[in-house]
Amino acid sequence: MSATSHPSGLTPTQIEDLQQRALAVAQQAYAPYSGFRVGAALLLEDDTIVTGCNVENASYRLTTCAEQSAIASAVGMYGPHIRIRAISIANLSNAASQPCGACRQSIHEFSTPDTRIFFPAEDGTVAEATIADLLPAAFLLNK
Ligand SMILES: [Zn+2]
Structure with missing residues (x-):
C-alpha cells in the first residue's frame, strides 16, 4: 500500500517533516528589526532537504x-x-506569509512548473500552491 496521497507525490510524512524543518530553522533567523523570524525548507529532487532563514540588516533593503x-x-x-521539488515556509509569529515577489522569481529559477510551495495561510492552516500558480509570468532572460 502506498503512503502517497498527495497530488505532488509527496507523502504526508514528507510534508510534515518539511514543515517541521522550516519551523526549526526559523529559530535561527536574524531579525532584530522586524522580529519576523522566517524559515524555509527545500526538498530537492533527490529528497535532500536544505534549510534557510531570513537575515536582516541595519540597511533594511539588504535583508535576505x-x-x-x-x-x-x-x-x-x-x-x-539543483531542482526544487517542494518548499515549506514557516514563521514564529503565527502569521500568514506567502513568498514575496522576489522569492517567487528566485524559486522559479530552480523549479519545475509543479514545484509545490507550502506556506502559512490567513486562516492558520498550511496553504499550498505550485510555483506556476504563484508566478505565472516569471521573468526569463532571452538575449
Ligand atoms: Zn522573499
Whole structure:
C-alpha cells in the first residue's frame, strides 16, 4: 500500500517533516528589526532537504529572505543544477506569509512548473500552491 496521497507525490510524512524543518530553522533567523523570524525548507529532487532563514540588516533593503537563503545554501552545497521539488515556509509569529515577489522569481529559477510551495495561510492552516500558480509570468532572460 502506498503512503502517497498527495497530488505532488509527496507523502504526508514528507510534508510534515518539511514543515517541521522550516519551523526549526526559523529559530535561527536574524531579525532584530522586524522580529519576523522566517524559515524555509527545500526538498530537492533527490529528497535532500536544505534549510534557510531570513537575515536582516541595519540597511533594511539588504535583508535576505528565508527562501533565498535556503536556495543560496543549496546551490553552495550541491551546485548549480539543483531542482526544487517542494518548499515549506514557516514563521514564529503565527502569521500568514506567502513568498514575496522576489522569492517567487528566485524559486522559479530552480523549479519545475509543479514545484509545490507550502506556506502559512490567513486562516492558520498550511496553504499550498505550485510555483506556476504563484508566478505565472516569471521573468526569463532571452538575449
Ligand atoms: Zn522573499
